[in-house]
Amino acid sequence: MTIKRLELQATQIRQDIIKMLLEAGSGHSAGPLGMADIFTALYFDVLNIDPKKPSWPDRDRLVLSCGHICPVLYATMAHRGYFPVEELITLRKFGTRLHGHPHNLELPGIENSSGPLGQGLSQAIGMALAARLDNKKWRTYVVLSDGEHDEGQTWEAIMFAGKNELHNLTAVIDRNNIQIDGFTEDVMPLEPLADKYRSFNWHVLEIDGHNFEDIIAAFRHARAVFEKPTVIIAHTIPGKGVDFMESDYHWHGKVPKSDEAKLALKELRTLRGKITSEHE
Amino acid sequence: MKFLVPLHHDNFEEIPPRDGFGQALLELGKTNPDVVALCGDLVESIRVQAFAEAYPERYFEVGVAEQNMAGIAAGLALSGKIPFISSYAVFSPGRNWDQIRVSICYSKANVKVVGAHAGISVGPDGATHQALEDVAITRVLPNMIVVVPTDTVEARKATLALAKHVGPSYIRFGREKTPVITKDDTPFQLGKALPILAGSDVTIIANGQMVYRAIMAAKELDGRVSVGVLNMHTVKPIDAKSIIEAAKDTGAIVTAEEHQIIGGLGSAVAEVLADHYPVPMERIGVLDTFGESGKPEELMEHYHLGISDIIHAVERVMRRKNAS
Numbered sequence: 263m264t265i266k267r268l269e270l271q272a273t274q275i276r277q278d279i280i281k282m283l284l285e286a287g288s289g290h291s292a293g294p295l296g297m298a299d300i301f302t303a304l305y306f307d308v309l310n311i312d313p314k315k316p317s318w319p320d321r322d323r324l325v326l327s328c329g330h331i332c333p334v335l336y337a338t339m340a341h342r343g344y345f346p347v348e349e350l351i352t353l354r355k356f357g358t359r360l361h362g363h364p365h366n367l368e369l370p371g372i373e374n375s376s377g378p379l380g381q382g383l384s385q386a387i388g389m390a391l392a393a394r395l396d397n398k399k400w401r402t403y404v405v406l407s408d409g410e411h412d413e414g415q416t417w418e419a420i421m422f423a424g425k426n427e428l429h430n431l432t433a434v435i436d437r438n439n440i441q442i443d444g445f446t447e448d449v450m451p452l453e454p455l456a457d458k459y460r461s462f463n464w465h466v467l468e469i470d471g472h473n474f475e476d477i478i479a480a481f482r483h484a485r486a487v488f489e490k491p492t493v494i495i496a497h498t499i500p501g502k503g504v505d506f507m508e509s510d511y512h513w514h515g516k517v518p519k520s521d522e523a524k525l526a527l528k529e530l531r532t533l534r535g536k537i538t539s540e541h542e
Numbered sequence: 543m544k545f546l547v548p549l550h551h552d553n554f555e556e557i558p559p560r561d562g563f564g565q566a567l568l569e570l571g572k573t574n575p576d577v578v579a580l581c582g583d584l585v586e587s588i589r590v591q592a593f594a595e596a597y598p599e600r601y602f603e604v605g606v607a608e609q610n611m612a613g614i615a616a617g618l619a620l621s622g623k624i625p626f627i628s629s630y631a632v633f634s635p636g637r638n639w640d641q642i643r644v645s646i647c648y649s650k651a652n653v654k655v656v657g658a659h660a661g662i663s664v665g666p667d668g669a670t671h672q673a674l675e676d677v678a679i680t681r682v683l684p685n686m687i688v689v690v691p692t693d694t695v696e697a698r699k700a701t702l703a704l705a706k707h708v709g710p711s712y713i714r715f716g717r718e719k720t721p722v723i724t725k726d727d728t729p730f731q732l733g734k735a736l737p738i739l740a741g742s743d744v745t746i747i748a749n750g751q752m753v754y755r756a757i758m759a760a761k762e763l764d765g766r767v768s769v770g771v772l773n774m775h776t777v778k779p780i781d782a783k784s785i786i787e788a789a790k791d792t793g794a795i796v797t798a799e800e801h802q803i804i805g806g807l808g809s810a811v812a813e814v815l816a817d818h819y820p821v822p823m824e825r826i827g828v829l830d831t832f833g834e835s836g837k838p839e840e841l842m843e844h845y846h847l848g849i850s851d852i853i854h855a856v857e858r859v860m861r862r863k864n865a866s
Binding site for chain 1: 578599600602604605607609610611612613614615616617618619620621622623625640641644645648649650
């Protein structure tokens, strides 16, 4: 897929995220919007997957550790063909397969269950170890939030992956600098994050998480590193694409009301006024 | 006294039950290439050593990091492996309960949690290291199986059975050498209580090393009270049928476990009785308190887990039964 098409796909996914959150009435806004470009790149370029065969043994695994940003996972998977796009508006409703936090047994293609922070990197390590034991070529990718680096388990896992030189494992950190109570550097400073990973024997890349060329190049680069696990610190803008949400931590854990959603959707549809909306 | 299955009756050999676990793990290494083992800096103590030496590529040392260990095991299991994770019960499932809940049980990851050094008989290490809550916190988790084998021979059989069962499980055993009462040909089936002694007045339902103590109590009471003994090695799923039958046959129940009196075997049996067939019941367990340092046997006596405590419980329950 060309960069242009990936960008359009991500914009479509962002619109669906807004619609899902409005319909659900609860959930998280900033994280899913901020990670739409990374998820689009993963599912439409990076991952070796087949939506028609979600249990294919040789597929790449994508572990979502920060389960609360699952609207972006669901929206991306639907557009990639795992399930009908129409199902997205069932998010968080009784009887849905799209729970408030993802459940591996509920929806084909979801690799793990997450919600309580800090568990995903360990799960991904287990998968990467299994691939290595079986001499399989499939890779494991794990998406982490920056805030969940407050959890001790995350560092237990970082140590383990470094020790075991798990080069078939690539972690992506959504470095958006916010968490529920405020900015990460106020709540619990993480910097120098890249140096911390380096000192734990990881290969570190830092990218603009909204630049598709950067994103795709970083994942290719990670595949070429054979002596260490790679972490991609993706600098993202929380709420990306919606002006009044961008970089405001208050949007971490709340959803738009209907007038706000309308405004957000218009902004996304018109690419911030660069093109004319056909719908209004 | 009438023994209902092949058992040792006297001259009991004393062996720590973790030996049986280690033996089973080694056997599994040979017979099942999917079995892998993880340990949190306690490889010799929990008898994972033999497996680790025989199958180094399938053994992972995770250091003192029980949360990470549970998560890695979940990932391995979701990729087709059968991981056994071993630590002391206070750390796993104690320290990593949330990981066991979400990464393992909610995800139905085929992980076998092995908790060693459980119970007050851990002794001199004191209260921090005496797991008395582990059965309660695992029993409440959906999809979980909870097994408390009585001796090393049963620990081996239980480990082999859990490897065959697809789904999360927890097995716990104590630190000390404990009398070996079961034999290689003693039956073992997950979820099915093992009838040990026939009795008509009262049934003692016990697990772990308390089964031996229940047999000793029954011996002392022999001639005065006809005591049945049931080895309830599987706490979840609980064998409700056997409990109800025992209640109907004897009309009085005593439970005995090396665990807090809240939430463990006694609670599980009480739930069954309350739901189906209430009869007078007395429970032996640690009475909602933390332990302390001491020799195993003096702690067992001090915390009312001795043979005489079981005898007194039988006498109490008999009085209640006869009064009603």
